[in-house]
Amino acid sequence: MLFLRLGPQYMLLRTTNSSRVEATLVELSAVRGHDLPTTLGNAGENDSVVLLAPPSTVESSNPNPTIFMIPHPTAKVLVHLITSNNAATLSSVELGPGFLLMRIPACGSALIDRLAEEYNGRRVDLQSGIDSGDSGDTLLSFTVHPISTTVAASELEPDLLLIHRPANSLFQDLRQGAVRYFTEALQEDESEWYELRINIYDAYGNYKLHLDRLILTLEDREAGLILGERWTRDHGFALLSVTAYQVRLFTHWHPLAIKELLLGLEYNADGRRIVDLDLYYKNQKLNWVQTIKGKRRQSRAAVGIAARDKLLAELSPLVQRHLAVQEQAAPS
Secondary structure, X not given: OOOEEEOOEEEEEEEOOHHHHHHHHHOOOOEEOOOHHHHHHHOOOOOEEEEEEOOOOOOOOOOOOEEEEEOOOHHHHHHHHHHOOOHHHEEEEEEOOEEEEEEOOOOOOOHHHHHHHHOOOEEEOHHHHHHHOOOOOEEEEEEOOOOOOOOOHHHEOOOEEEEOOOHHHHHHHHHHHHHHHHHHHHHHOOOOOEEEEEEEEXXXXXXXHHHHHHHHHHHHOOOOEEEEEEEEEEXXXXXXXXXXXXXXXXXXXXXXXXXXXXXXXXXXXXXXXXXXXXXEEOOEEOXXXXXXXXXXXXXXXXXXXXXXXXXXXXXXXXXXXXXXXHHHXXXX
């Protein structure tokens, strides 16, 4: 589970021959971006967001720069431009502030103000932060969503912090206390960490398969930290115990949210139940009915299929494909 990661590098290129420079960027697998917030959100840690514009002294009928996302650091982009004989067409190269992305527990968390005070940061929106920041500064952005993959622009908090420190230096500082910051912010929002036990039971003995499905899903949703695994005995009925494989999970998700996730993993695309995933919190087993409190009566299968649909919509396409293959391998 990630609480902090580096964002993409930013660079503004002013050129007298935009078509030639663009063709060179395409050689580096450059992809045109729709707008700056979206492109920055879709870019990863080792990517570059490059803006291509005419020289500042040249009037243009299209004042908006062309935006590209390139799957390489800015240093490699510059080296490729120079070795491809584009240097003479570049009137200026401007490196903007670095980017960091931090996960917070709730929108508008007081953690943003705390970090602004501790690091002498200033609240800005994205464009003003880029305009006023330079290569020695950092724009610290925030989201309540998982950050191990790309984050949509709509999932980012509107306010960023402009901090007058280089991104690598600030990253080294913040990552030491990222978990502590997140935990203390949870307390401010009257939430907490929960220690849960998940018991996997499968009549066909495919424990490894369902363990892999569980871990894959928890990691993709960044739902918490797995503290341990072991075999155990599950006493589901009086005088009857069965072998189960147990996973201990440390999570900031509410136990009922984890229970809903588990329900979604119990059913396949045909609506058949392929595994039994029991959840325990404080030695109490959570019932599937608790996930539909306040709603009309529904069957367990209907609740599970709805939970499956919701879960798949929240997973990355790659994990969706993996789960589809794993489901087909599970007898039902």
